[in-house]
Amino acid sequence: MTNAAGRxxxxxxxxxxxxxxxxxxxxxxxxxxxSPLLRTLLRVLLVAAFGLGLATFxxxxxxxxxxxxxxxxxxxxxxxxxxxxxxVTTPDGARIGQVDTDAxxxxxxxLPGPGQYVVTLNSDDLPDGxxxxxxxxxxxxxxxxxxxxxxxxxxxxxxxxxxxxxxxVQLLVDxxxxxxxxxxxxxxxxxxFGTTGLTNFAHGELVTIxxxxxxxxxxxxxxxxxxxxxxxxxxxxxxxxxxxxxxxxPLRRRGTGLIAALVVSIGLSLLLRYLIQLFYGGRSNxxxxxxxxxxxxxxxxxxxxxxxxxxxxxVVVLVLVxxxxxxxxIGKAMRAVADNRDLAASSGIDVNRVILVVWxxxxxxxxxxxxxxxxxxxxxxxxxxxxxxxxxAGVTLGGLGTAYGALVGSLVVGVFVQxxxxxxxxxxxxxxxxxxxxxxxxxxxxxxxxxxxxxx
Amino acid sequence: xxxxxDALAIAGKAALGFQAIFFALLAIGxxxxxxxxxxxxxxxxxFAMLGGFGIxxxxxxxxxxxxxxxxxxxxxxxxxxxxxxLPTLRLRADYLAIVTIATAEGLRLLFRSVSATPVTNxxxxxxxFNGQFLELAPWPxxxxxxxxxxxxxxxxxxxxxxxxxxxALACLLIxxxxxxxxxxxxxxxxxxxDAVRALGKNVYVYKMQALVFGGxxxxxxxxxxxxxxxxxxxxxxxxxxxxxxYAALILGGAARVLGPxxxxxxxxxxxxxxxxxxxxxxxxxxxxxxxxxxxxxxxxRFVLVGLGLMLLLVFRPQGIFGDRREVMxxxx
Numbered sequence: 001m002t003n004a005a006g007r008x009x010x011x012x013x014x015x016x017x018x019x020x021x022x023x024x025x026x027x028x029x030x031x032x033x034x035s036p037l038l039r040t041l042l043r044v045l046l047v048a049a050f051g052l053g054l055a056t057f058x059x060x061x062x063x064x065x066x067x068x069x070x071x072x073x074x075x076x077x078x079x080x081x082x083x084x085x086x087x088v089t090t091p092d093g094a095r096i097g098q099v100d101t102d103a104x105x106x107x108x109x110x111l112p113g114p115g116q117y118v119v120t121l122n123s124d125d126l127p128d129g130x131x132x133x134x135x136x137x138x139x140x141x142x143x144x145x146x147x148x149x150x151x152x153x154x155x156x157x158x159x160x161x162x163x164x165x166x167x168x169v170q171l172l173v174d175x176x177x178x179x180x181x182x183x184x185x186x187x188x189x190x191x192x193f194g195t196t197g198l199t200n201f202a203h204g205e206l207v208t209i210x211x212x213x214x215x216x217x218x219x220x221x222x223x224x225x226x227x228x229x230x231x232x233x234x235x236x237x238x239x240x241x242x243x244x245x246x247x248x249x250p251l252r253r254r255g256t257g258l259i260a261a262l263v264v265s266i267g268l269s270l271l272l273r274y275l276i277q278l279f280y281g282g283r284s285n286x287x288x289x290x291x292x293x294x295x296x297x298x299x300x301x302x303x304x305x306x307x308x309x310x311x312x313x314x315v316v317v318l319v320l321v322x323x324x325x326x327x328x329x330i331g332k333a334m335r336a337v338a339d340n341r342d343l344a345a346s347s348g349i350d351v352n353r354v355i356l357v358v359w360x361x362x363x364x365x366x367x368x369x370x371x372x373x374x375x376x377x378x379x380x381x382x383x384x385x386x387x388x389x390x391x392x393a394g395v396t397l398g399g400l401g402t403a404y405g406a407l408v409g410s411l412v413v414g415v416f417v418q419x420x421x422x423x424x425x426x427x428x429x430x431x432x433x434x435x436x437x438x439x440x441x442x443x444x445x446x447x448x449x450x451x452x453x454x455x456x
Numbered sequence: 457x458x459x460x461x462d463a464l465a466i467a468g469k470a471a472l473g474f475q476a477i478f479f480a481l482l483a484i485g486x487x488x489x490x491x492x493x494x495x496x497x498x499x500x501x502x503f504a505m506l507g508g509f510g511i512x513x514x515x516x517x518x519x520x521x522x523x524x525x526x527x528x529x530x531x532x533x534x535x536x537x538x539x540x541x542l543p544t545l546r547l548r549a550d551y552l553a554i555v556t557i558a559t560a561e562g563l564r565l566l567f568r569s570v571s572a573t574p575v576t577n578x579x580x581x582x583x584x585f586n587g588q589f590l591e592l593a594p595w596p597x598x599x600x601x602x603x604x605x606x607x608x609x610x611x612x613x614x615x616x617x618x619x620x621x622x623x624a625l626a627c628l629l630i631x632x633x634x635x636x637x638x639x640x641x642x643x644x645x646x647x648x649x650d651a652v653r654a655l656g657k658n659v660y661v662y663k664m665q666a667l668v669f670g671g672x673x674x675x676x677x678x679x680x681x682x683x684x685x686x687x688x689x690x691x692x693x694x695x696x697x698x699x700x701x702y703a704a705l706i707l708g709g710a711a712r713v714l715g716p717x718x719x720x721x722x723x724x725x726x727x728x729x730x731x732x733x734x735x736x737x738x739x740x741x742x743x744x745x746x747x748x749x750x751x752x753x754x755x756x757r758f759v760l761v762g763l764g765l766m767l768l769l770v771f772r773p774q775g776i777f778g779d780r781r782e783v784m785x786x787x788x
Contacts, residue, residue: 259494424571425570425571437554
């Protein structure tokens with residue numbers, strides 16, 4: 001069982017064309033983490049790293065030192081598909097190997113060494129009712145000593161037929177999870193805008209930094225994900241504070257205009273994004289030692305334990321944020337500064353201190369959001385930047401500068417993006433979210449909770 | 457030493473090649489919108505993509521004439537500008553910023569998606585559509601010529617010549633426009649929108665005209681790029697290119713006719729020189745392999761651009777030629 005199996009389980013009711021591996025998936029495929037094989041492999045590597053030398057006793061990894069390509073052909077309706085010819089060649093067309101999938105739908109091919117390979121599926125061998133979701137071949141890069149899982153997207157037609165209401169519920173739940181995640185990242189963005197007027201295009205990088213820091217601590221440091229996430233939040237808060245103290249406060253003091261500040265934030269975003277790529281690389285990696293690969297059936301929808309955890313964590317954190325904003329002194333001060341900075345200053349609120357706290361809170365929340373995003377979609381160097389546009393959509397929808405608006409707007413955007421896959425292909429679902437943003441601006445530019453004066 | 461001269465020559469070619477023209481045209485468009493009118497268009501690359509794909513799709517998918525493709529690309533850019541401007545130009549500046557960047561990213565995702573593959577060839581993109589244009593060249597396009605120490609193909613020279621002519625025409629047009637009443641109105645919109653409105657001018661219409669005009673220039677840039685590379689691939693039109701164009705504009709000096717052109721040439725020169733130079737240093741072992749590998753160089757370029765953009769705006773917002781009074785912008 002590999003990625004394909006994991007995907008069939010989780011997205012069993014919607015293996016849309018967007019899941020085609022060679023296709024331009026709008027987001028990284030969220031499933032490799034759930035692959036038991038990959039987890040076995042990771043565990044084995046961990047064991048090997050400890051020098052216990054037990055690797056050879058674990059079934060299926062006898063050749064862990066040599067490079068291999070593996071995969072499983074399976075859809076939710078047809079089950080495993082056997083007897084499909086898979087051909088592996090080099091990019092110049094030299095043949096490496098050719099195998100048929102076995103009764104479990106599995107196949108594997110030994111490789112002469114690391115490098116680029118092209119895997120081609122013979123689509124004539126597919127049973128009736130199963131078609132390719134995208135192209136029949138995929139180019140993969142195999143690193144040294146890796147057993148590289150290859151996913152060829154298959155569609156069994158279940159996306160178009162039947163089960164509409166249940167699928168809608170599934171998407172609704174997925175959308176709520178995604179929306180809560182966006183909300184967590186966007187609260188800081190909205191509060192920063194509210195308190196300083198800055199449209200911070202570098203906020204996505206706070207998300208990425210959180211995810212990447214947690215990944216290094218989790219995978220390289222061998223620390224479980226929960227403490228790693230907490231450390232990442234601390235780092236996120238520190239980065240937020242640095243942002244404010246080193247860059248934005250001096251700029252405010254210099255009287256830099258808001259548009260100039262906006263372009264500065266874009267420069268900062270480019271700088272940070274490519275620095276992250278420099279250090280972290282262009283790969284996408286899963287977190288380690290995360291359980292709950294199997295989706296649990298709740299009747300109308302299925303959720304993996306990781307997704308459930310993500311929902312619970314986001315709800316708890318967002319409620320805490322709301323309570324803080326509503327009840328505590330600093331929370332009230334934040335809302336006061338966001339509402340009217342001069343009035344807040346003249347009533348004795350230390351505006352600069354409030355802004356610093358907002359930056360730290362925003363950084364920590366964005367980092368946590370990044371970890372949760374990495375949990376469902378793997379960690380990537382530009383994950384935050386891609387989320388940024390949806391954050392803007394959510395914040396604008398809710399009303400720029402209001403904390404609760406960011407929450408409501410992000411939820412709507414998350415649900416809308418996921419539910420839109422009912423009618424549009426999966427890989428263009430972000431486009432739907434961005435269209436929503438434009439439509440909102442035509443109808444109600446101040447957003448759901450915003451006030452008219454803000455937009456004039 | 458010879459490597460240094462080589463690196464300088466290659467950088468010089470980059471500063472004169474079609475990529476510099478591409479960024480120059482993008483930056484001239486942004487100059488009309490941002491420099492003169494004060495509009496924040498962060499989706500300029502979307503106009504370029506429509507321009508490039510306008511030709512590519514018309515010629516290789518629909519079998520139309522090359523020049524019809526050019527017209528279609530320009531028309532698509534005008535439509536996009538109208539669609540973007542309608543909801544946002546009445547709102548504060550950052551709304552246009554958010555919507556344009558979102559549209560650029562959304563359009564790119566749409567063009568590279570599986571569902572668009574029949575039209576755009578998805579991630580692989582379209583090639584072989586510039587034949588008709590290259591045939592017009594007065595010299596053989598597949599021969600190579602030595603120029604300033606570097607080797608140019610005839611096709612490259614032809615694209616560069618036509619491209620720089622386009623840039624010159626655009627500059628001339630903007631020079632004339634900015635001396636006209638129209639130019640005075642859009643500049644006053646940048647300075648004080650309400651005052652212009654009080655004088656009875658329809659601010660919305662002027663802003664829309666600036667957006668459309670800048671978008672057309674962006675589309676022309678995208679066409680030069682598509683014809684120069686001979687292919688149109690959605691992922692060539694990454695959002696980062698818009699910001700490179702902004703960097704070029706601010707480096708050269710916003711609200712100056714030649715600012716974006718000089719800025720684009722200098723930017724491309726610096727980027728290419730850094731690229732070749734760093735690679736040479738890595739190959740010669742001056743920079744140890746452990747510190748930086750040649751695959752990292754591509755990212756270093758963007759890190760430098762990001763850093764440069766920040767430093768410029770903080771310490772010299774008027775760039776090389778700009779007038780500080782003209783670029784002290786604030787959000788409205």
